Amino acid sequence: MEKTYNPHAIEQRWYETWEENGYFSPDMDTDLASDSGQDSYCIMIPPPNVTGSLHMGHAFQDTIMDALTRYHRMKGDKTLWQPGTDHAGIATQMVVERIINAEGKTRHDLGREAFIEKIWDWKAHSGNTITRQLRRMGASLDWKRERFTMDEGLSEAVKEVFVRLYEEDLIYRGKRLVNWDPVLHTAVSDLEVISEEENGHFWHMRYPLSDGGGYIIVATTRPETMLGDTAVAVHPDDERYQDMIGKTIKLPLTDREIPVIADDYVDPEFGTGCVKITPAHDFNDYDMGKRHNLPIINILTVDAAINNNAPEKYRGMDRYEARKAIVKDLDDAGLLEKIDEHRLMVPRGDRSGAVIEPYLTDQWYVKIAPLAEPAIKAVENGDIRFVPDNWKNTYFEWMNNIEDWCISRQIWWGHRIPAWYDGNGNVYVGKDEQAVRQQHKLDDSISLKQDEDVLDTWFSSALWPFSTLGWPDKTPELDTFYPTNVLVTGFDIIFFWVARMIMMGLKFTGEVPFKEVYVHGLVRDSHGHKMSKSKGNVLDPIDLIDGIELETLVEKRTSGMMQPQMAKKIEKQTRKEFKDGIPAFGTDALRFTFAIQATTGRDIKFDMGRIEGYRNFCNKLWNASRYVLMNTEGHDCGMDNDEMEFSLADKWIISRLQQTEQQVIDSLNTYRLDRAAQAIYEFTWNEYCDWYLELSKSVLNNDSASAAQQRGTRNTLIRALESLLRLAHPIMPFITEEIWQRVAPLVGIQGDTIMLQPFPEPQSAQVDQDAVDEMNWLQQFVLGVRQIRSGYDIKPGKPLNVLLANGSDSDKARLQRNETMLIKLARLESITWLDDDNAPESATALVGEMQILIPMAGLIDIDAERERLNKEIESNQGFISKLEAKLSNENFVSRAPEQVVAHERQKLAETQNKLKSLTEQLEKLSSL
């Protein structure tokens, strides 16, 4: 093995081997349909956009899913991690459109069919970036089952669902106010609209009464919409306007008259208390218009320019151009009261960034209430559990206020809506034109035209858990893996995706799509800011794995920016933060970093110090393994049933291993990857490496150790490492596989890969509590010597003579059993029991009540030791007075559980003994 861990050399190779051998498949050696008696385990990957590339959020999420998947696969479950990608309608269309635009054309030049052809081409060539990157992460996805939301099977499922919902009156077509994106020319759902506060104005306009009796002042943030006003509303109890109600107003700039109406919705405190009502261009006004039977006048085109329903002067003007013109005309007519500065919420499309207009169009909707009800129940009754639990509140909050879902989009890339129209505007829904003709007995003389719209991308995503498994066909996959076990996702798509999967799953399979929803946090930069291209603080997981030169990183962060003026600042920032670029940390280190920070419900601030530390951990494991292999390969490791003798250290490390295994299992079962990783880290470094490997040297490098003892130690050394590798494999797949390949034969395991080995199962019979206690004693002993050594600048290599006093029988027995180890580990010359009181001047340490004395002659400064003892005494006295106060409290003694009281008493006694011992030592020194 190389002296230094080099992730690059091992990762790529192992992934290819795993994939080629089909290790990721649940049916590699058994037929799925056959009943093997295994439990099944299935996770659906949240399908990334085909246009996408791997970002830190994916890397985090994929680490969690892969660790769970590998854990269950090793546990012996029939395990499937289902891969696939999403066609991501608007996002993908925009990407390809941009490419075409760069060639000086628009999609309209190409026409619908040719454009869609282009997208498929593009997908074939550039669409698998993210699946390549998933492989770099070590993701054990069953690639031969990879699906795409627009592939044939999934399209079939989409049609089936649409037709069935339509037939049950759960899908309808209606003219409604929708969120209209005037750049993309499509409706978008509420969720795709991001409202943020921006600076704007509040225009106060005078609306003259028709009877000439003055005017009413209305305030608006969008004056151009006045062309579509069909009423002015006031609160019914507003005394200021009582006599206005029922009168009419002569709407300025038009020749229309509109009524003054009364409605509770109006807030008398806000603005002037009079509100202009534009039912065609505002959601609240739309509702009010319906209540009062007001006409609905649409004044905008699909581009958000003024249309022909408006006075001729404004026709064809863009909405903002029209705004200026109208404000000016009102002002000229003396109808502009005032203009206030105003902060207002501006709705923008999440894809285009364009200001969204409420717009009246024909769209398809899913009637959501009948679907939402069982979906709410499923979470209420525990069929679906959120982890952490509090996310269910967010879910309920949304589900209880859910509106019908607008599912049609006026774009080209997506599932075309399976609806056909005849010349008379009749609509027929069916899987294809032929089915429609057949069902409705329409012969060829009637020409049918398919709906031009496509479905919202999330419509097909909502079917993902069952459509990928073959639904609507009854497949072995569906039978085996549905309902899936857990959905791992970010909170940002609970509404977009999770809720809709639950509704569709329940509706079409009668079962929940997954039993648990594990909601993880966001990956932020080291300062806690969201990573974004425009801020220039994005880290690419692949760069952390492979490393990247500073210049390349700067180039990457500053190219193709929306706001090029930011480039300078970003460059400076980047050069400061990554003076030497980013070193190659490797996939395992990255995964470990994510795992150990995957506490529930908390965002991750990604700190370079952490990943560096865990890269070092990989190196530690690597070198420990080198040591183990050097001492076991070609040696007798006790595999031939020859006699073995196990040392204290052997029994101790095996005990601790069992306990660690239990801790890892418990943690993984409760989605606490952080605890699992922490347990592995601490066991490996603080116990196996720091203590056990060192102790093993005192047996292996000791010529007087017996063959049975050496066999016992070699056996333990290699067995513990082999188990540890399996324990760590779900989190660190590559390094564990690489090392395991060399380790496994030494413990007699035949197997091609660690991936398919059983996960460690702790054996309580192997936990030797006496050994754990005795080891603790030994550690205290060594620590005491080391503290003295370090405290007096005694050279680490200088052998010391140690005297022991005040030891119990058990101390004596323990010493006898472990003398060799102690001498080696604490670098001692000799250990001698002191049988009289004639101790020389010494520095002292305590193990329980036993005193460890290191004679000072020539080594130690008396004053320094006195000072050290005083300090120690002081701290013990403090502790004692705290304990005494507690124990003299009658309430504590009588009310606290006996155990606790006894424990406190014991602590007090121990500390008092310790104090006595220390005081004696101090007196001895002082008397000199």
Place this chain on the structure above:
RNA sequence: GGGUGAUUAGCUCAGCUGGUCAGAGCACCGCCCUUACAAGGCGGGGGUCAUAAGUUCGAAUCUUAUAUCACCCA
């Protein structure tokens, strides 16, 4: 305005059912290139657990209020 979460060492974070829970890593200080590892070893310093009240024999942990920050919804 409604909701959720957070506040623990200089930094990033653990701390499970209230009782060895005041911890880890990084950073810092001292000693050491000891034949697995200097990406290392050994030892050490450092926190009034945001604030205030309360419950309790006992609170980082439970309750309430306040402050600050973050996110979601309107």
